[in-house]
Amino acid sequence: MTVTAQSDEELIERYGRGDAAAFETLYRRHEMRIWRYLQRYVNNRATADELMQEVWFAVARDAQRYEPSARFTTWLYTIAHNRMIDSVRKSRRQTSLEAIGYEAEPVVHQLTADPCAGPFAAAVARDQAGGLARALEKLPAEQREAFLLQTEGDLGVEEIAAITDSSFETTKSRLRYARTKLRELLKEYA
Amino acid sequence: MNEVPPGRDEPDDVDELYRRASAGDDSRPSEWVRHAVLTHAAHLAAERARQTGHAGRAPRREVNQPWRRPAIFGTLAAAALAGLLVAPHFLPPPTPNVAMKSQAPATSAPTPDVRQYAAPPAARREAAAPPAAPSPAVPPQEAEQRSSGMLAEQRPPPAATADERKLAKAGASARNETTSPEAAASLAAKNAPAKLAGTVSAQREAAAPMADAAVRADPGARLRQAAETGDAPALQRVLDEQSDIDGRDDSGRTALLLAAQHGQDHAVEVLLAHGADPNAADSNGDTPLKAAIHGHRQAIAAALQRAGAR
Numbered sequence A: 001m002t003v004t005a006q007s008d009e010e011l012i013e014r015y016g017r018g019d020a021a022a023f024e025t026l027y028r029r030h031e032m033r034i035w036r037y038l039q040r041y042v043n044n045r046a047t048a049d050e051l052m053q054e055v056w057f058a059v060a061r062d063a064q065r066y067e068p069s070a071r072f073t074t075w076l077y078t079i080a081h082n083r084m085i086d087s088v089r090k091s092r093r094q095t096s097l098e099a100i101g102y103e104a105e106p107v108v109h110q111l112t113a114d115p116c117a118g119p120f121a122a123a124v125a126r127d128q129a130g131g132l133a134r135a136l137e138k139l140p141a142e143q144r145e146a147f148l149l150q151t152e153g154d155l156g157v158e159e160i161a162a163i164t165d166s167s168f169e170t171t172k173s174r175l176r177y178a179r180t181k182l183r184e185l186l187k188e189y190a
Numbered sequence B: 001m002n003e004v005p006p007g008r009d010e011p012d013d014v015d016e017l018y019r020r021a022s023a024g025d026d027s028r029p030s031e032w033v034r035h036a037v038l039t040h041a042a043h044l045a046a047e048r049a050r051q052t053g054h055a056g057r058a059p060r061r062e063v064n065q066p067w068r069r070p071a072i073f074g075t076l077a078a079a080a081l082a083g084l085l086v087a088p089h090f091l092p093p094p095t096p097n098v099a100m101k102s103q104a105p106a107t108s109a110p111t112p113d114v115r116q117y118a119a120p121p122a123a124r125r126e127a128a129a130p131p132a133a134p135s136p137a138v139p140p141q142e143a144e145q146r147s148s149g150m151l152a153e154q155r156p157p158p159a160a161t162a163d164e165r166k167l168a169k170a171g172a173s174a175r176n177e178t179t180s181p182e183a184a185a186s187l188a189a190k191n192a193p194a195k196l197a198g199t200v201s202a203q204r205e206a207a208a209p210m211a212d213a214a215v216r217a218d219p220g221a222r223l224r225q226a227a228e229t230g231d232a233p234a235l236q237r238v239l240d241e242q243s244d245i246d247g248r249d250d251s252g253r254t255a256l257l258l259a260a261q262h263g264q265d266h267a268v269e270v271l272l273a274h275g276a277d278p279n280a281a282d283s284n285g286d287t288p289l290k291a292a293i294h295g296h297r298q299a300i301a302a303a304l305q306r307a308g309a310r
Helices: A008-016 A020-042 A045-065 A072-093 A115-138 A141-151 A157-163 A168-185 B013-023 B031-053 B060-064 B068-090 B095-103 B112-118 B121-128 B140-153 B157-176 B181-189 B198-217 B219-229 B232-240 B255-261 B265-273 B288-294 B298-306
Strands: none
Touching: A008 A020, A008 A045, A008 A072, A008 B031, A020 A045, A020 A072, A020 A141, A020 B031, A045 A072, A045 B031, A072 A141, A072 A157, A115 A141, A115 A168, A115 B013, A141 A157, A141 A168, A157 A168, A168 B013, B031 B288, B219 B232, B219 B255, B219 B265, B232 B265, B255 B265, B255 B288, B255 B298, B265 B298, B288 B298
């Protein structure tokens, strides 16, 4: 069986036994989803980079403690949620890195929009992405997180409730409000 | 296990809008994040693989396992105690005692000290041998307290272990004046942990004056010490003396690398402003940038990158 055909749970267990390739597969599999969850919640690239590193360092460190009874995704997003909450609390006390002039490494910053599609299509795609970022920012933090956990983490209401330490009904309500508001805010892109 | 969990609503138009808008989002994590994460994960995996594959051979890295720490430091503490007991027997007798001995009447019973000085060297060694047994010398609980105190103060653990070995020998070697300036400087650069047993403290105290002298005499050692501890005035003083800013210690570490490793933001800025080489690697190939990333020192990593670190 190839590494890529394995489930998340098998991969993390393999990594816990010392298989670095399994971790890399797991990382690449979840990299963009967890990044979007973090970046769209904190809406700050440098902070999202920091959080991304912290989350995956924690995954690597605690891999041997992972229990297969829980889905890997639930475990992963629980770690991400906790790190994010810590970061938000910290940022209330500290000046943000960007505010003090921190610049992330000049990164290879490739556009995901297909360059062959032409400049107009690329501009439309960027406009939509910007609209999404603005729409998400207008949501209350709890609704935004619940929605991102559902869409990016592919998690169910019960799992989101457990991760955010909220009741099932509260979580369901947050999701409903988030979707209603986003539908309204994104209708111009429909 | 990866199927959509129960409770998840069916995808609707908002999901569709979200996915379409996401397709135009060009943001992605920085490359350094991926590099740092995968490097760290590979490092941990190699450690785990080694532990799994060579469980019976007790490799060097297993020193990091918590259950081994009390045993190792207990042994070290016992060796240090034995060293303290043995070392005085190799020293020349203090003049007052010798004078007392020569003046004492032949019939008076000699004190234990006088008896030891009067005994031949072989007999002295035999007399000192019993306390060298490790287990009765240091109770396990006490050894654990000492070891945990040290680990909290010294990073990385393997270096701390090597230093303790040096410290166990320091009492005798300092008196014999055979300690090299570099070794003495290295000893002085480490903090003297008050939590150590009195025996080790005594030996450390014996070595300290010499180590201090060695550091004072070597501008490079002073520069590295100031960088490591973030002592800005001392750093500026040494830099004003035009010492070699990229001078290295025994492990090939520059002042900039030490400052990056210990999270000394200001020292890093000062050293870079004075032209320190941001890419100077130590003998293990670790660069200041690598150390900053490994230690989650975001501001230092950014400063190093601005200075051209790769």
